[in-house]
Amino acid sequence: MKQLTSTFILFALLAWTGFSFAEATAVVETTTIAPAVAPAVTEIAAPAAAAPAAVAPTINKGDTTWVMISTILVILMIVPGLALFYGGMVRSKNMLSILMQVFVIFAMTALLWAIYGYSVAFTEGTAFFGGFSKMFLSGITPDSMAATFSKGVYIPEYVYVAFQLTFAGITPALIIGAFAERVKFSAILVFILIWFTFAYLPIAHMVWYWAGPDAYTDANAASAAGATAGFLFQKGALDFAGGTVVHINAGIAGLVGCIMVGKRIGFNKEALAPHSVTMTMVGASLLWVGWFGFNVGSNLEANGLAGMVFINTLLATAAATLSWVAAEWLMRGKPSMLGGASGAIAGLVAITPACGWAGPMGSIILGFVVGAVCFWSVSSLKSMLGYDDSLDAFGVHGIGGIIGALGTAVVASPALGGTGVWDYVANGVAEYDMMTQFISQAWGVGTAIVWSGTVSFVGFKVVDMLIGLRVTEEVEREGLDISEHGETAYHM
Numbered sequence: 286m287k288q289l290t291s292t293f294i295l296f297a298l299l300a301w302t303g304f305s306f307a308e309a310t311a312v313v314e315t316t317t318i319a320p321a322v323a324p325a326v327t328e329i330a331a332p333a334a335a336a337p338a339a340v341a342p343t344i345n346k347g348d349t350t351w352v353m354i355s356t357i358l359v360i361l362m363i364v365p366g367l368a369l370f371y372g373g374m375v376r377s378k379n380m381l382s383i384l385m386q387v388f389v390i391f392a393m394t395a396l397l398w399a400i401y402g403y404s405v406a407f408t409e410g411t412a413f414f415g416g417f418s419k420m421f422l423s424g425i426t427p428d429s430m431a432a433t434f435s436k437g438v439y440i441p442e443y444v445y446v447a448f449q450l451t452f453a454g455i456t457p458a459l460i461i462g463a464f465a466e467r468v469k470f471s472a473i474l475v476f477i478l479i480w481f482t483f484a485y486l487p488i489a490h491m492v493w494y495w496a497g498p499d500a501y502t503d504a505n506a507a508s509a510a511g512a513t514a515g516f517l518f519q520k521g522a523l524d525f526a527g528g529t530v531v532h533i534n535a536g537i538a539g540l541v542g543c544i545m546v547g548k549r550i551g552f553n554k555e556a557l558a559p560h561s562v563t564m565t566m567v568g569a570s571l572l573w574v575g576w577f578g579f580n581v582g583s584n585l586e587a588n589g590l591a592g593m594v595f596i597n598t599l600l601a602t603a604a605a606t607l608s609w610v611a612a613e614w615l616m617r618g619k620p621s622m623l624g625g626a627s628g629a630i631a632g633l634v635a636i637t638p639a640c641g642w643a644g645p646m647g648s649i650i651l652g653f654v655v656g657a658v659c660f661w662s663v664s665s666l667k668s669m670l671g672y673d674d675s676l677d678a679f680g681v682h683g684i685g686g687i688i689g690a691l692g693t694a695v696v697a698s699p700a701l702g703g704t705g706v707w708d709y710v711a712n713g714v715a716e717y718d719m720m721t722q723f724i725s726q727a728w729g730v731g732t733a734i735v736w737s738g739t740v741s742f743v744g745f746k747v748v749d750m751l752i753g754l755r756v757t758e759e760v761e762r763e764g765l766d767i768s769e770h771g772e773t774a775y776h777m
Contacts, residue, residue: 605633
């Protein structure tokens with residue numbers, strides 16, 4: 286299993302350096318294939334005036350309702366889901382600090398999203414960054430429409446803005462688990478401002494920005510539309526709901542952060558056990574429920590494909606839970622509740638990029654694989670490399686995201702029960718080549734690793750020089766609740 290994970294990571298990095306942009310772009314342009322589903326569309330390309338098959342754009346109330354419900358479910362994932370999941374794993378003297386960090390990060394990124402984030406991520410610009418035409422949500426009205434993944438079917442743009450806001454809100458909050466219990470609250474907020482702007486937004490644009498299905502009327506129109514899409518979209522990388530944009534992106538940032546900040550006082554010398562596995566289980570359960578909004582909502586339509594995404598999300602998570610528990614039982618002699626909860630999150634992470642293309646049986650296999658590999662990453666890899674990833678943000682989200690992103694190329698294959706990739710010009714499933722798709726996925730993984738790692742390193746360095754990253758030894762021993770916030774989670 287160790288060799289399998291290492292091979293995946295090595296292949297992703299080799300793909301990053303070994304294939305030219307021209308070679309990969311040629312593949313996309315000759316097949317005129319647009320990924321069938323990826324939560325992206327904002328710049329609505331009107332059908333060509335002369336196109337005989339043009340469909341009049343209409344708002345679908347059922348789709349709109351589902352995306353609004355999904356938005357609420359993703360908020361539930363963040364507050365209180367992620368806050369409780371992380372909070373239960375720290376010591377009681379730091380519980381409130383985790384709750385505060387998640388809560389405020391979500392509030393801050395929500396405003397940043399409305400001010401400039403949505404515009405940078407989801408308007409036409411370069412292959413790496415969008416533009417500023419929709420700063421402060423300029424030009425968006427109740428009548429504005431955002432495309433879905435069916436020609437002629439739209440939802441209100443305000444609903445799409447809100448849905449994507451929740452993705453932008455949860456991703457930075459995932460990072461803090463890697464260096465919990467030892468970083469200044471002020472330093473976290475400044476770092477998140479930098480990272481959100483220069484890591485999250487560009488990668489979201491690279492993966493998810495495209496002109497929408499109505500732009501793909503013929504081969505020439507598809508080629509023109511593809512040229513305006515994000516860098517990784519042009520590469521053909523598939524990411525249904527955030528394997529690269531959310532999980533690898535955040536996991537790599539967490540790994541860089543925990544190494545640069547340093548280990549907790551007493552790491553591997555004294556007990557640093559979770560203070561409430563009960564809280565962690567409740568948080569994991571809320572994450573599992575909310576994840577249906579995360580994944581199924583990313584379909585943007587309430588249809589049969591959404592039903593497939595729903596069952597895939599459910600089955601992969603169940604499989605990963607059992608896989609982690611079995612691996613822990615075998616290696617340590619006893620299965621733990623913390624392991625079961627962590628396995629569930631690993632399964633959710635891995636199925637996120639693949640859920641719109643995998644079949645149910647492929648989802649189960651992906652879940653079994655990621656549960657065992659992520660258990661190894663948090664129990665063995667972390668010890669071998671010696672970093673203190675406090676709450677296993679990298680071990681679960683980083684490793685799980687890489688497995689899910691690369692595994693998407695396998696489980697998407699129609700020969701293995703997957704859906705294949707939809708060709709919007711031919712209006713049918715295109716011929717599928719697993720190796721070609723694997724190379725596209727490796728581009729996504731490699732880009733996310735290098736981009737997020739670089740931005741994170743620079744961001745942490747800047748913050749450290751400006752205000753310092755780490756609290757003093759005295760503050761760390763006392764706990765961040767009292768020293769940073771002047772209150773405690775519990776009164777004994």
